[in-house]
Amino acid sequence: MQFHELTIPTSERRQAIDVTDRIDAVVADSGTAEGLCHIYVPHVTAALAVNEAKDPLVMIDVLDHLARLVPADGEYRHRCQDDNADAHVQAALLGNQRTFFIRNGRLWLGTYPRIFLCELDGPRRRQVWIGISRG
Amino acid sequence: MQFHELTIPTSERRQAIDVTDRIDAVVADSGTAEGLCHIYVPHVTAALAVNEAKDPLVMIDVLDHLARLVPADGEYRHRCQDDNADAHVQAALLGNQRTFFIRNGRLWLGTYPRIFLCELDGPRRRQVWIGISRG
Amino acid sequence: MQFHELTIPTSERRQAIDVTDRIDAVVADSGTAEGLCHIYVPHVTAALAVNEAKDPLVMIDVLDHLARLVPADGEYRHRCQDDNADAHVQAALLGNQRTFFIRNGRLWLGTYPRIFLCELDGPRRRQVWIGISRG
Numbered sequence: 569m570q571f572h573e574l575t576i577p578t579s580e581r582r583q584a585i586d587v588t589d590r591i592d593a594v595v596a597d598s599g600t601a602e603g604l605c606h607i608y609v610p611h612v613t614a615a616l617a618v619n620e621a622k623d624p625l626v627m628i629d630v631l632d633h634l635a636r637l638v639p640a641d642g643e644y645r646h647r648c649q650d651d652n653a654d655a656h657v658q659a660a661l662l663g664n665q666r667t668f669f670i671r672n673g674r675l676w677l678g679t680y681p682r683i684f685l686c687e688l689d690g691p692r693r694r695q696v697w698i699g700i701s702r703g
Numbered sequence: 704m705q706f707h708e709l710t711i712p713t714s715e716r717r718q719a720i721d722v723t724d725r726i727d728a729v730v731a732d733s734g735t736a737e738g739l740c741h742i743y744v745p746h747v748t749a750a751l752a753v754n755e756a757k758d759p760l761v762m763i764d765v766l767d768h769l770a771r772l773v774p775a776d777g778e779y780r781h782r783c784q785d786d787n788a789d790a791h792v793q794a795a796l797l798g799n800q801r802t803f804f805i806r807n808g809r810l811w812l813g814t815y816p817r818i819f820l821c822e823l824d825g826p827r828r829r830q831v832w833i834g835i836s837r838g
Numbered sequence: 839m840q841f842h843e844l845t846i847p848t849s850e851r852r853q854a855i856d857v858t859d860r861i862d863a864v865v866a867d868s869g870t871a872e873g874l875c876h877i878y879v880p881h882v883t884a885a886l887a888v889n890e891a892k893d894p895l896v897m898i899d900v901l902d903h904l905a906r907l908v909p910a911d912g913e914y915r916h917r918c919q920d921d922n923a924d925a926h927v928q929a930a931l932l933g934n935q936r937t938f939f940i941r942n943g944r945l946w947l948g949t950y951p952r953i954f955l956c957e958l959d960g961p962r963r964r965q966v967w968i969g970i971s972r973g
Contacts, residue, residue, distance in 0.1 A: 569872050569973030571941065602704050604741065604834065606874065606937055606973075610948020612890045617795045620747045625780040629788050630795045633779070637772060637907060644903070645895040653899050660887045660900045664951065665937055667741055667800055669834055671706065678745020678830075681799065695948075699874065699939055701973035703704030703741075703836035737839050739876065739969065752930045755882045760915040764923050765930045768914070772907060802876055802935055804969055806841065813880020813965075816934065838839030838876075838971035 570598050572698040578690035582635065584617065584627035587696060588682045592675045598700045601673050606699040608665045613655035613689035615662035621682035631686065634658050655689035662686055670700065705733050707833040713825035717770065719752065719762035722831060723817045727810045733835045736808050741834040743800045748790035748824035750797035756817040766821065769793050790824035797821055805835070840868050842968040848960035852905065854887065854897035857966060858952045862945045868970045871943050876969040878935045883925035883959035885932035891952040901956065904928050925959035932956055940970065 572594045576585060595605055609616060620626045635654070638661070644653030666683065669676040677683075685696060707729045711720060730740055744751060755761045770789070773796070779788030801818065804811040812818075820831060842864045846855060865875055879886055890896045905924070908931070914923030936953065939946040947953075955966060 569874070571872075571939070602706075604704070604836070606939070608937075608939060610951060612888070612896075612950045618747070618799050619791055619795050623781050626747075626788070626791045629779045629781050630792050633773060633777065633792045638903060642903065644899045646893050646899050653896070656889055656896045657900050657903045660889050661796060661931060663798065663933065663936075664888050666798075667743075667802060667937060669706070669741070669743060669832065676832075678832075680747045681745060697939065697946075697948075699973060701874070703834060737841075739839070739971070753882070753934050754926055754930055758916050761882075761923070761926045764914045764916050765927050768908060768912065768927045796931060798933065801933075802878075802937060804841070804876070804878060804967065811967075813967075815882045816880060838969060 570700045574696040576685055576694045576696060578687035578692055578694055581690055582631050583687040583690060584631055584684040586621050586682050587685050591683060591698060594698050595670055595675050595700060596673055600670055600700050600702060603670045603702040605668045605670050605675060608697045610695055610697060613652055613659055614694050615659045615664050615686040616666050617662055617684045617686050618681045620680045627684055652689040658688050705835045709831040711820055711829045711831060713822035713827055713829055716825055717766050718822040718825060719766055719819040721756050721817050722820050726818060726833060729833050730805055730810050730835060731808055735805055735835050735837060738805045738837040740803045740805050740810060743832045745830055745832060748787055748794055749829050750794045750799050750821045751801050752797055752819045752821050753816045755815045762819055787824040793823050840970045844966040846955055846964045846966060848957035848962055848964055851960055852901050853957040853960060854901055854954040856891050856952050857955050861953060861968060864968050865940055865945050865970060866943055870940055870970050870972060873940045873972040875938045875940050875945060878967045880965055880967060883922055883929055884964050885929045885934050885956045886936050887932055887954045887956050888951045890950045897954055922959040928958050
């Protein structure tokens with residue numbers, strides 16, 4: 569198991585950042601021809617999503633609709649200084665981890681899927697942890 | 704790591720297809736007594752779910768309720784020729800990957816859980832990628 | 839691959855139980871310095887979530903908001919003796935499995951993330967299956 573860590577600064581409160589190329593570069597550098605790539609964000613107000621990047625409006629739709637389902641001004645009991653209960657609930661729905669195949673030394677995602685770090689309570693410096701194994 | 708690929712044709716726009724037996728047959732054929740089975744659908748308008756199959760109405764409820772939460776006629780910006788923004792958002796909520804245990808040479812799911820391919824924008828030919836490892 | 843099983847009795851219909859320390863003890867006992875910890879609940883009306891434990895109101899918000907999105911008195915077709923269609927839909931949204939890193943012989947989660955068993959149709963005796971691999 570090889571561990572790697574990326575630091576991704578975010579610039580808005582809510583933002584989807586395509587991190588596919590950065591993760592794929594780590595996979596390529598690892599020299600692992602076939603295996604698994606585990607991704608984990610060690611946060612509770614950020615998450616991961618897999619979706620299309622070709623039309624950037626798709627991930628804007630995902631985050632906008634998530635904000636309609638879990639609105640910032642909803643009824644929540646968690647009232648820390650950040651007033652970010654919506655971000656916690658949204659993160660629980662999206663999840664903070666994913667597992668991908670590695671083949672021919674690269675991420676093997678299919679034609680359309682791309683990996684997005686979803687900032688739900690930024691801007692902050694976020695981490696993406698990557699574990700590469702031969703499976 | 705052993706890789707396998709299933710092709711699953713879907714017949715409706717929205718449909719849950721129980722793929723457990725097909726995946727379990729791949730696991731049995733692999734000769735892996737104990738390990739992990741990683742499932743990944745290389746799509747952005749299809750997803751995976753784990754739920755009960757005994758009453759087929761359960762997965763109908765899951766897809767119907769998901770369509771109430773993320774309606775086809777909602778406010779989305781992604782307007783491709785398929786007009787399928789709802790499917791992208793729903794896929795982000797369900798996720799496109801799962802990991803299961805293998806024990807005694809078979810999927811080890813428990814009494815009720817079954818694995819469903821969720822078509823959200825069909826009919827199409829969908830793929831299910833399977834990776835089997837000894838863990 | 840080492841398999842372990844925890845039994846967690848729940849005491850309410852809907853309840854989030856922090857199982858991090860119990861899983862971490864299994865990891866520590868396994869003698870695995872670096873690897874992966876796969877968690878799976880073999881149920882269709884219980885789920886897993888990763889979120890903050892410092893303020894217990896966060897997970898109360900998650901379950902309460904999920905009940906607003908997927909209400910007990912919603913329109914569902916599944917009407918078993920338990921009248922628990924809402925729990926099935928909620929479980930599909932949260933998911934019943936997660937994968938975590940192991941480093942230095944312990945779960946490697948980051949500062950805030952903790953692992954919660956989410957009871958959605960209790961009280962019942964629930965199981966948490968744990969698979970530990972070197973990756």
